[in-house]
Amino acid sequence: MGIGELALFMLYAFLCQLSFSSSLPHLCRKDQAHALLQFKKTFTINSDASGCSQSYGKTLSWNRSADCCSWDGVYCGETTGHVIELDLSCSQIQGKFHSNSSLFQLSNLKRLDLSFNDFSGSRISPKFGGLSNLTHLDLWGSSFTGQIPSEISYLSKLNVLRIWSEDPYMLTFGPHHFELILKNLTQLRELELYDVNISSTIPQNFSSYLTTIQLLNGQLCGTLPERIFHLPNLKLLELSYNSQLTVSLPMTKWNSSTSLMNLYLSSVKFNGKIPESMSYLTSLHDLDMSSGNLSGPILKPLWNLTNIENLSLENNNLEGTIYPFFKFGKLRGLRLWGNNFTGSIPSNVSGLQNLQSLYLSSNNLNGSIPSWIFSLPSLSWLYLSDNHFSGKIPEFKSQSLIVVTLKQNQLEGPIPKSLLNQQNLGFLLLSQNNFSGQISSTICNLKTLIVLDLGSNKLNGTIPQCLGEITEHVLVLDLSSNRLSGTINTTFSIGNQLSVIKLHGNKLEGKVPRSLINCKYLELLDLGDNELNDTFPKWLGTLPNLKLLSLRTNKLHGPIKASKNKKLFAQLQIMDLSSNGFSGNLPASLFENFQAMKIIDENVRDPWYVGDQYGIFYDSVMTITTKGLDLEFARVLTTNIIINLSRNRFEGYIPSIIGDLAALRTLNLSHNRLEGCIPESLHQLSVLESLDLSFNRIGGGIPQQLAFLTSLEVLNLSHNHLVGCIPKGKQFDTFEKSSYQGNDGLRGFPLSKDCGGDDGVPQAITPVELDEEEEEEDSPMISWQAVLMGYGCGFVSVLSIIYIMLSTQTPAWFSRMVDEWEYKIVTRMQKHKKRY
Numbered sequence: 001m002g003i004g005e006l007a008l009f010m011l012y013a014f015l016c017q018l019s020f021s022s023s024l025p026h027l028c029r030k031d032q033a034h035a036l037l038q039f040k041k042t043f044t045i046n047s048d049a050s051g052c053s054q055s056y057g058k059t060l061s062w063n064r065s066a067d068c069c070s071w072d073g074v075y076c077g078e079t080t081g082h083v084i085e086l087d088l089s090c091s092q093i094q095g096k097f098h099s100n101s102s103l104f105q106l107s108n109l110k111r112l113d114l115s116f117n118d119f120s121g122s123r124i125s126p127k128f129g130g131l132s133n134l135t136h137l138d139l140w141g142s143s144f145t146g147q148i149p150s151e152i153s154y155l156s157k158l159n160v161l162r163i164w165s166e167d168p169y170m171l172t173f174g175p176h177h178f179e180l181i182l183k184n185l186t187q188l189r190e191l192e193l194y195d196v197n198i199s200s201t202i203p204q205n206f207s208s209y210l211t212t213i214q215l216l217n218g219q220l221c222g223t224l225p226e227r228i229f230h231l232p233n234l235k236l237l238e239l240s241y242n243s244q245l246t247v248s249l250p251m252t253k254w255n256s257s258t259s260l261m262n263l264y265l266s267s268v269k270f271n272g273k274i275p276e277s278m279s280y281l282t283s284l285h286d287l288d289m290s291s292g293n294l295s296g297p298i299l300k301p302l303w304n305l306t307n308i309e310n311l312s313l314e315n316n317n318l319e320g321t322i323y324p325f326f327k328f329g330k331l332r333g334l335r336l337w338g339n340n341f342t343g344s345i346p347s348n349v350s351g352l353q354n355l356q357s358l359y360l361s362s363n364n365l366n367g368s369i370p371s372w373i374f375s376l377p378s379l380s381w382l383y384l385s386d387n388h389f390s391g392k393i394p395e396f397k398s399q400s401l402i403v404v405t406l407k408q409n410q411l412e413g414p415i416p417k418s419l420l421n422q423q424n425l426g427f428l429l430l431s432q433n434n435f436s437g438q439i440s441s442t443i444c445n446l447k448t449l450i451v452l453d454l455g456s457n458k459l460n461g462t463i464p465q466c467l468g469e470i471t472e473h474v475l476v477l478d479l480s481s482n483r484l485s486g487t488i489n490t491t492f493s494i495g496n497q498l499s500v501i502k503l504h505g506n507k508l509e510g511k512v513p514r515s516l517i518n519c520k521y522l523e524l525l526d527l528g529d530n531e532l533n534d535t536f537p538k539w540l541g542t543l544p545n546l547k548l549l550s551l552r553t554n555k556l557h558g559p560i561k562a563s564k565n566k567k568l569f570a571q572l573q574i575m576d577l578s579s580n581g582f583s584g585n586l587p588a589s590l591f592e593n594f595q596a597m598k599i600i601d602e603n604v605r606d607p608w609y610v611g612d613q614y615g616i617f618y619d620s621v622m623t624i625t626t627k628g629l630d631l632e633f634a635r636v637l638t639t640n641i642i643i644n645l646s647r648n649r650f651e652g653y654i655p656s657i658i659g660d661l662a663a664l665r666t667l668n669l670s671h672n673r674l675e676g677c678i679p680e681s682l683h684q685l686s687v688l689e690s691l692d693l694s695f696n697r698i699g700g701g702i703p704q705q706l707a708f709l710t711s712l713e714v715l716n717l718s719h720n721h722l723v724g725c726i727p728k729g730k731q732f733d734t735f736e737k738s739s740y741q742g743n744d745g746l747r748g749f750p751l752s753k754d755c756g757g758d759d760g761v762p763q764a765i766t767p768v769e770l771d772e773e774e775e776e777e778d779s780p781m782i783s784w785q786a787v788l789m790g791y792g793c794g795f796v797s798v799l800s801i802i803y804i805m806l807s808t809q810t811p812a813w814f815s816r817m818v819d820e821w822e823y824k825i826v827t828r829m830q831k832h833k834k835r836y
Helices: 002-022 029-041 126-128 150-154 175-186 226-230 276-280 300-304 323-327 417-421 441-445 464-468 514-518 538-542 590-592 656-660 680-684 706-708 772-777 782-805 811-835
Strands: 074-076 083-087 111-113 137-140 146-149 160-164 172-173 190-194 212-214 221-223 236-238 244-247 263-266 287-288 295-297 310-312 319-322 333-335 340-343 357-359 362-366 381-384 388-392 403-406 410-412 427-429 434-438 451-453 459-463 475-478 483-487 500-502 507-510 524-526 548-550 558-559 574-576 582-586 622-626 629-632 640-646 647-655 666-668 673-675 688-692 714-716 721-725 745-747
Touching: 126 150, 150 175, 172 175, 276 300, 300 323, 381 514, 417 441, 441 464, 574 714, 590 656, 656 680
Parallel strands: 083 111, 111 137, 137 160, 146 172, 160 190, 190 212, 212 236, 221 244, 236 263, 263 287, 287 310, 295 319, 310 333, 319 340, 333 357, 340 362, 357 381, 362 388, 381 403, 388 410, 403 427, 410 434, 427 451, 434 459, 451 475, 459 483, 475 500, 483 507, 500 524, 524 548, 548 574, 558 582, 574 640, 582 647, 640 666, 647 673, 666 688, 688 714, 721 745
Antiparallel strands: 074 083, 622 629
């Protein structure tokens, strides 16, 4: 055939095809198009409704002017015109999915993908079970709730079933429904159920065609059938976070040995040790057996897994050396933290050029960190904290570091410059080591930093002034317990995100920086144990989220003046101003503002910690004086409500308004110059655990109502001018003599002086011995002062009986009246003292 004849033949064929196609009607059937348009009308399009990086409203293109088989996401049979596939994944659909949706009229559907939309808590309709031709059903992440209908088990042709509940357990199976689905779906190849409350055992009967099984966090229980490991085509098995599921790995060779590529068994109950049969899993790329209570040394079966890329054995009780792990040349991630491994990291390692994450924290490893780790070109996540590593840190080759945590070791020398020039570094934790030298201003190049923890080292010099300029993303700034000096000349920028600032334990001088007023998200501020010389920074009270304020052990001075602003420190839960030079009366007006201290939250079940957004990386260690001890807390519970004003020069009486701070757990006013009586309103502090009023000049009796403080564990009233009988019963029967020493007028248990069976009214009032400091200041007529204080506080005690009787009616005004009378009595005693 010549070229001309061939051209004519092709032209004839094209014209015939054109003529034939033009005679065909539209491929889409009208009833199918109508059903789709009805479905479209029941929803709106919202760009926030799809949790996809790339999404668009596919149904926006649906209209009658075009063949429905050409619409986005719609696929039809070539000859029938029936819609056989509907892909509406990531389509920004929002609204209720009705049980009688027109979608169920598309009876020829084979594939239905509704993943990543927002069906607003709709129930999964039983009518899904009527789509008998379905081979693929995907409801992943589409905000369905309620019980998964048993009618899903009618879909006997189903190959793929994917369901994920964004909020754990918002989707559930009814009794035996899970077993029914596995039994009936005999053609199933992929089963993916994430965060669905299955609450069932895995039955023995299920499809032998399964290649993927993902039942993550499903509250599975019982024993995993060994048959799962022998599925001949199994590629992926994920059963993590089913803490009640017992897993026994087969002792013989698995039928899935050559096909299995991903095995995730984190947080299940392993029965027995790692068997020899695992050595045959030569195709395995990912293995996760973390948090499974595995113990003993790593056995040889794992050494044959030469294709392994990600190995996770963290949070077990494994022991021995770790050098065999570094023979896996294809490793991209190695997670061994939280075990009992010992020895050093091998130094002669090569070929791990693909290693991106190395997690060795919380073991007993020692020696120096080998140089090959710092030469890894793709290293992004390095966790070596809480070990016994020593020596200096060389420069990093990698420019892709995201997390570096080396805290709690014995590392020394300067901070590597390469760490301070990373473009993506978000978390830098070097605390509790022996790093020395100055903090270079190049640290301000870390524009993506979220947590900076350099605390508990030997760093010196001043704080870089530019540090406040990189706080656009920084949540935690910890430079505590170093040797930093000079003033805090850092200017914290407007709009910063700082939640935690810890500069305590240095030699910082000058004033509290006013730019802290820009830290609107600040929850924890610790400037304690420095040499700051300033008055009380009352303006910090305008920070709306401030929960913990520590200015302890500085040179702060002067009175804490009253304020007309009733919103100051409204969220404060811990105030520590101890060991300063504050003077004047206790700040009653500030106490009145402490709204967070007035509420006992009965609904708190799980503990929350101050500044806990990144608790997985950072513990905000703080020293808190409570129950008579200086205790170091790794993290501070939000239920720790504490006021510590001890070791200052406060004078006057204790304001009864403290009794309104019902959530208070520790109150320490010791080592001041307080006078007057112990307010009876303190009996309202029902959760108070520690009360220290020692080393003051408080007189009168101990209010009998304090015996009702059933949570009180520590009481120190020593070295005051107290008289009368010690309350009886409950917690007061547990306190020792040291709680009351230095109060010669006190009687009753545990002291040797008996109350003689009286009801708490003092039998006699005796002069009170003073410590040396008070003897220098007080007149010889001090015995008369004690007498007047005894009768004055006795008078207030009588009035308080009336107060208790009326406490359910109008306690507030009556309490204030008592305060005024008490104040007048104390004032008269002071005038009497001046006469002599």
